[in-house]
Amino acid sequence: xxxxxxxxxxxxxxxxxxxxxxxxxFMLAAGAAALGAVLPPRLGAWPRRSDDKLTPYKxxxxxxxxxxxxxxxxxxxxxxxxxxxxxxxxxVAGAVKRxxxxxxxxxxxxxxxxxRVYRHRCVEGWSMVVxxxxxxxxxxxxxxxxxxxAKYVEFTTLNDPAQMPGQRSNVLPWPYVEGLRMDEALxxxxxxxxxxxxxxxxxxxxxxxxxxxPWKYGFKxxxxxxxxxxxxxxxxxxxxxxxPREYGFYANVNPxxxxxxxxxxxxxxxxxxxxxxxxxxxxxADQVASLYAGMNLRINY
Ligand SMILES: Nc1nc2c(c(=O)[nH]1)N[C@H]1C(S)=C(S)[C@@H](COP(=O)(O)O)O[C@H]1N2
Ligand SMILES: [Mo]
Numbered sequence: 020x021x022x023x024x025x026x027x028x029x030x031x032x033x034x035x036x037x038x039x040x041x042x043x044x045f046m047l048a049a050g051a052a053a054l055g056a057v058l059p060p061r062l063g064a065w066p067r068r069s070d071d072k073l074t075p076y077k078x079x080x081x082x083x084x085x086x087x088x089x090x091x092x093x094x095x096x097x098x099x100x101x102x103x104x105x106x107x108x109x110x111v112a113g114a115v116k117r118x119x120x121x122x123x124x125x126x127x128x129x130x131x132x133x134x135r136v137y138r139h140r141c142v143e144g145w146s147m148v149v150x151x152x153x154x155x156x157x158x159x160x161x162x163x164x165x166x167x168x169a170k171y172v173e174f175t176t177l178n179d180p181a182q183m184p185g186q187r188s189n190v191l192p193w194p195y196v197e198g199l200r201m202d203e204a205l206x207x208x209x210x211x212x213x214x215x216x217x218x219x220x221x222x223x224x225x226x227x228x229x230x231x232x233p234w235k236y237g238f239k240x241x242x243x244x245x246x247x248x249x250x251x252x253x254x255x256x257x258x259x260x261x262x263p264r265e266y267g268f269y270a271n272v273n274p275x276x277x278x279x280x281x282x283x284x285x286x287x288x289x290x291x292x293x294x295x296x297x298x299x300x301x302x303x304a305d306q307v308a309s310l311y312a313g314m315n316l317r318i319n320y
Contacts, residue, residue, distance in 0.1 A: 071138065074147035076216050078289045083223045084141065085242055086191050087176075087183035094185075095223035102182055102243070104227040113173075113249040116164035123227055127213060129162070130154035134217070135210060137233040140272050140301050146286045151231055152214030157205040165201070169249035173198045174230055177243040191261055197241040198254035198268065199232065202310055208233055208303060212240075234300040234307045236270045267320040269311075272301035276317055 085095035107123040132152045140146040160172070178194035180186040186193045203209065210231045213220055220226040225242025232239045238258050248254075258266035265279050274284045274297040285294040300307050311319075 071136075071148045073136065074139075074149060074289050079147060079149055079215060080221045080223060082145075082289055084143075084237065085185075085223055085225070087185040087193075087195065087243075088223065089185050090190060096221075098184060099222035102177075102222045102226070104222065104243075107227050107245075109228065109244060110246040111163055111248075112246060114166045114168035114251060115249045116166065117162075126159070127211070127228060130158055130211070132214060137208075137210075137231060138301050139231070139233065139237055140286060140297065142236040142238060142266075142270070142278055142281070142283070144281050144283075144286055145289055146297075147289050150216055151210060151212045152217065152220075153210040153212035153231065155207050156209045156211050156230070157207060159211060160204060163247075163249075165249045168251045170201055170251045171198055171249070171253055172201065172204045173246075173248040173250060173254035174241045174244050175246035175248070176241045177245050191257055194245075195241055195257045196254065197230065197239055197256050199239070200253075200310075203232065206307060206310065208306060234272055234303040236272060238266070239270050269316070269319045271307075271311070271316060271320075272297060273299060273316055273320070275299070276320055 081096050082092045083095040084092070085099065088095040088098040105123070108120050109123065109126050110120050111118050111126075131154060133154060134150050134152055136148060136150045138146060139149045156172075165172075174197045176195045176197075177183065178186065180193075199209070210233075212225065212229050212231045213227060215221070215224055220229065225240070225244075228244045229242040230240045230244065253268055256266075256268060258270075259268055272283070277283055283297055286297045287294045298304070
């Protein structure tokens with residue numbers, strides 16, 4: 020595979036290969052999981068409520084939002100299977116010392132995959148508890164060395180109407196773009212995700228690479244990322260462009276600020292009957308509230 024690479028990361032800066040699960044090892048781990056040797060989720064490491072039972076795998080991979088494959092929850096699982104995710108390249112651009120076009124293996128492989136069980140809350144009012152496999156986005160950002168101009172990070176996802184039937188309609192402006200403030204991107208809870216339930220990420224969940232920001236509504240977590248751009252100005256984001264009154268840049272889970280069409284005070288866990296109260300910052304307030312000290316979260320929704 021020939022890939023143009025500017026700003027290549029010197030091999031001396033890549034932590035030794037054998038310390039990490041590379042993509043192949045990850046596949047082997049998935050094979051082991053299929054044989055019953057499922058990796059135990061590291062439940063203790065991250066805050067969970069006693070009622071945070073893992074959402075069944077079939078729901079995590081069968082009830083999805085991915086408008087590139089249709090607007091209903093079942094379409095992504097039916098239509099995304101054929102998406103070609105290997106080879107995959109990711110462009111790194113903007114205010115950064117190591118811009119260039121990286122292969123998935125060069126960008127992702129040096130980072131160890133770890134399991135994180137996170138609450139996952141959609142602005143539509145449903146939620147899940149998901150054992151993601153990934154690594155902190157901050158580890159990647161530090162390796163790429165953004166310049167002092169970099170105040171925000173923008174994530175652009177795949178634009179390929181030939182493979183993505185939903186992109187043949189203009190239900191959203193394509194490609195799907197999301198962004199974070201640099202301190203949000205560097206927060207240790209923010210994850211680049213390549214797997215779920217100990218297996219490689221199914222296409223409908225955003226293979227081969229997607230973002231997860233657990234204290235924000237799910238739409239911040241772009242699927243099938245192809246470009247990471249560092250910038251000094253707040254990026255325009257897809258849902259904010261589409262319906263600015265309903266979707267802001269911050270999109271922090273906030274039970275006190277209603278979406279114009281849906282109260283955010285309560286949520287329904289997929290697979291459960293009764294609703295439960297939504298927690299400020301999706302239950303991660305002790306770790307992230309300080310990022311927003313002094314900000315009016317009603318204005319910055
Ligand atoms: N590229 C892309 N990423 C996307 C979306 C999308 O339509 N396209 N939907 C978002 C929304 S609204 C949610 S709630 C989550 C759902 O992630 P899941 O299907 O893995 O639960 O993906 C987000 N990422
Ligand atoms: Mo969502």
